[in-house]
Amino acid sequence: xxxxxxxxxxxxxxxxxxxxxxxxxxxxxxxxxxxxxxxxxxxxxxxxxxxxxxxxxxxxxxxxxxxxxxxxxxxxxxxxxxxxxxxxxxxxxxxxxxxxxxxxxxxxxxxxxxxxxxxxxxxxxxxxxxxxxxxxxxxxxxxxxxxxxxxxxxxxxxxxxxxxxxxxxxxxxxxxxxxxxxxxxxx
Amino acid sequence: xxxxxxxxxxxxxxxxxxxxxxxxxxxxxxxxxxxxxxxxxxxxxxxxxxxxxxxxxxxxxxxxxxxxxxxxxxxxxxxxxxxxxxxxxxxxxxxxxxxxxxxxxxxxxxxxxxxxxxxxxxxxxxxxxxxxxxxxxxxxxxxxxxxxxxxxxxxxxxxxxxxxxxxxxxxxxxxxxxxxxxxxxxxxxxxxxxxxxxxxxxxxxxx
Numbered sequence: 001x002x003x004x005x006x007x008x009x010x011x012x013x014x015x016x017x018x019x020x021x022x023x024x025x026x027x028x029x030x031x032x033x034x035x036x037x038x039x040x041x042x043x044x045x046x047x048x049x050x051x052x053x054x055x056x057x058x059x060x061x062x063x064x065x066x067x068x069x070x071x072x073x074x075x076x077x078x079x080x081x082x083x084x085x086x087x088x089x090x091x092x093x094x095x096x097x098x099x100x101x102x103x104x105x106x107x108x109x110x111x112x113x114x115x116x117x118x119x120x121x122x123x124x125x126x127x128x129x130x131x132x133x134x135x136x137x138x139x140x141x142x143x144x145x146x147x148x149x150x151x152x153x154x155x156x157x158x159x160x161x162x163x164x165x166x167x168x169x170x171x172x173x174x175x176x177x178x179x180x181x182x183x184x185x186x187x
Numbered sequence: 188x189x190x191x192x193x194x195x196x197x198x199x200x201x202x203x204x205x206x207x208x209x210x211x212x213x214x215x216x217x218x219x220x221x222x223x224x225x226x227x228x229x230x231x232x233x234x235x236x237x238x239x240x241x242x243x244x245x246x247x248x249x250x251x252x253x254x255x256x257x258x259x260x261x262x263x264x265x266x267x268x269x270x271x272x273x274x275x276x277x278x279x280x281x282x283x284x285x286x287x288x289x290x291x292x293x294x295x296x297x298x299x300x301x302x303x304x305x306x307x308x309x310x311x312x313x314x315x316x317x318x319x320x321x322x323x324x325x326x327x328x329x330x331x332x333x334x335x336x337x338x339x340x341x342x343x344x345x346x347x348x349x350x351x352x353x354x355x356x357x358x359x360x361x362x363x364x365x366x367x368x369x370x371x372x373x374x375x376x377x378x379x380x381x382x383x384x385x386x387x388x389x390x391x392x393x394x
Contacts, residue, residue, distance in 0.1 A: 119379050128387045136392030152367065153374045154382040162393055166386030168370050172363055179359045187352040 007092040011099030014080045019107070026076065027104055033077035034097035037069070041093060051090050061085045110140040113159040118151040118167065129157065200253030211246030214239045 018026045041048050069078050084090050133141045154167035218239020229236045
């Protein structure tokens with residue numbers, strides 16, 4: 001059963017350890033490692049089923065992790081992953097990764113922004129959006145770009161608890177809500 | 188006896204007895220010892236008058252009179268008096284009883300009249316109460332009927348508004364669906380670029 005508090009504790013311990021390391025790139029390396037493991041969880045069903053199955057013993061899971069990641073990840077990441085497996089917290093890896101990234105952005109005074117558009121944005125458009133957000137928030141922006149044809153046109157930006165919807169889909173949704181509000185108000 | 192003699196104002200009985208005894212003795216003595224000439228004359232004429240015996244008989248009557256009065260007339264008078272008193276008492280009791288009966292009759296009649304008046308009053312009150320109840324029930328029935336009618340009207344209006352609202356919502360959905368389709372068909376890269384640029388220029392970013 002997923003427990004955000006547990007994931008946060010693991011992520012904070014891992015982040016502080018990576019931050020204290022002599023290597024300045026340890027934080028980024030650990031985050032990349034976690035991202036790779038999460039991607040493997042998401043894309044490799046066989047790996048995922050094996051890691052999350054209660055019928056597979058802990059030693060088998062540790063052996064699998066050692067074989068797959070011992071020469072591909074940092075020792076700190078591997079140690080954290082082994083600890084999570086020993087504590088039966090392997091299903092928290094995705095949330096540990098999210099929380100780790102959040103802590104890293106917080107440490108770097110960055111906000112994470114998801115920019116969704118109906119078509120791929122050009123680099124100029126991406127820079128324009130990022131510059132606008134950085135000037136308004138006063139923070140550095142780390143963006144993830146997504147393409148969603150359902151937006152029809154325009155762009156939608158989401159960060160923290162805010163959504164700035166400049167898409168035609170959003171306009172239509174607001175128009176629909178406005179009309180429905182008026183209709184229901186009249187009835 | 189003496190009281191009665193005093194009341195009657197006559198000679199006491201014992202005196203009469205004594206006088207009667209003297210007269211009787213004197214009459215017997217006269218009848219035995221004295222023979223007057225006129226008695227023989229009267230006897231010859233067919234009238235056997237013995238004066239001494241007559242006097243003695245009078246004496247006997249004088250003796251008998253108080254005796255009879257003492258032993259017969261007085262008790263008889265007393266009995267008659269008692270009887271009269273008893274009758275008078277009986278009549279008085281009967282009169283009292285009749286008065287009491289009249290009083291009771293008057294009381295009963297008064298109570299009957301009061302009961303009838305009370306009954307009439309209660310009947311009138313019950314009639315008024317029944318009339319009030321009828322009016323209240325009629326008013327309630329009318330009110331309930333009005334309420335049902337109003338509710339029916341409200342439900343009809345509500346259903347009508349609901350249908351109209353659903354129709355309007357359906358029109359909105361159809362219109363927006365068609366708009367969405369038209370927008371999708373007419374969207375191209377240039378228009379999309381303008382939209383992105385407009386967003387960047389106009390968006391208000393919360394800090």
